[in-house]
Amino acid sequence: MVRPxxxxxLVLVAMSFAKYIPKTxxxxxxxxxxxxxxxxxxxxxxxxxxxxxxxxxxxxxxLFHLVDCPHSQAFKKVFSDNNELQKILDEDFIVLNLVYExxxxxxxxxxxxxxxxxxxxxxMTVRADITGPYSNRMYAYEPNDMxxxxxxxxxxxxxxxxxx
Amino acid sequence: MVRPxxxxxLVLVAMSFAKYIPKTxxxxxxxxxxxxxxxxxxxxxxxxxxxxxxxxxxxxxxLFHLVDCPHSQAFKKVFSDNNELQKILDEDFIVLNLVYExxxxxxxxxxxxxxxxxxxxxxMTVRADITGPYSNRMYAYEPNDMxxxxxxxxxxxxxxxxxx
Numbered sequence: 532m533v534r535p536x537x538x539x540x541l542v543l544v545a546m547s548f549a550k551y552i553p554k555t556x557x558x559x560x561x562x563x564x565x566x567x568x569x570x571x572x573x574x575x576x577x578x579x580x581x582x583x584x585x586x587x588x589x590x591x592x593x594l595f596h597l598v599d600c601p602h603s604q605a606f607k608k609v610f611s612d613n614n615e616l617q618k619i620l621d622e623d624f625i626v627l628n629l630v631y632e633x634x635x636x637x638x639x640x641x642x643x644x645x646x647x648x649x650x651x652x653x654x655m656t657v658r659a660d661i662t663g664p665y666s667n668r669m670y671a672y673e674p675n676d677m678x679x680x681x682x683x684x685x686x687x688x689x690x691x692x693x694x695x
Numbered sequence: 696m697v698r699p700x701x702x703x704x705l706v707l708v709a710m711s712f713a714k715y716i717p718k719t720x721x722x723x724x725x726x727x728x729x730x731x732x733x734x735x736x737x738x739x740x741x742x743x744x745x746x747x748x749x750x751x752x753x754x755x756x757x758l759f760h761l762v763d764c765p766h767s768q769a770f771k772k773v774f775s776d777n778n779e780l781q782k783i784l785d786e787d788f789i790v791l792n793l794v795y796e797x798x799x800x801x802x803x804x805x806x807x808x809x810x811x812x813x814x815x816x817x818x819m820t821v822r823a824d825i826t827g828p829y830s831n832r833m834y835a836y837e838p839n840d841m842x843x844x845x846x847x848x849x850x851x852x853x854x855x856x857x858x859x
Binding site (some may be wrong): 549550551552553557558560561562563564568569570572573575576577578579582611612614617618621629630631632633634 | 796
């Protein structure tokens, strides 16, 4: 007759140590990379990214995307699998990926669409001159455009002269 | 004599499938929760959080902290272990944790310090009236203040009337 009591106690003790689990089931923790490069150190916000860019004198890549967008997904696959690109980003860039537009209009020179890549110089100048291959969406890239993207990254690495 | 060639080929093939690993060694992917509740769905930016808050008519909790701050760490431990608090946050709140200050001064009514918790109503009004127990840092909480924090969350759940 004692055992059921012990069992209930054991369950209660176990429950008190258990972490919170949502009614809908356990979730996979969200990553800041969102699959665009788990080994990169991603800034969380545009303000943070600008601060890192200025203080480390590295150009910033801002990547706008949507989790449910098939174009973003296809591009993400080649982007995260491209070791050359990931290495350059890790060593020479500040990176930020956003699923929500900022209030800064300079980050959408020709409109808000995804996927869209904007480079920003450490002098906080948006590099509107660094564009992809499409004239109607100048900052869009597709999976076949990785060579151009890497070339554009090399261009972004040649920093603008600071006007101090 | 053929085997070494196969071996080299095998290594090359394996390398082409290998993901990028930084020189300093493999990193643990960063999470958006930063340890404050892996089961919660965290907004990435203040703009995103405000949008979710308005559209879902849920109050927003903004949590400022620093990864290297011992006060933040101690508070994070009790915060993430408190299932009652985690459940209320998950079901009734929009949550955002930031390691970098925003440009919005309303989020630092009495200065920038960590850890600091600011509630925002879905009407986008900062609830400066919901304060912790310390008069010199009105939005600070310590590990022993969890009861007050849960009470403050209940207060934040009573939404302000929209002025439409």
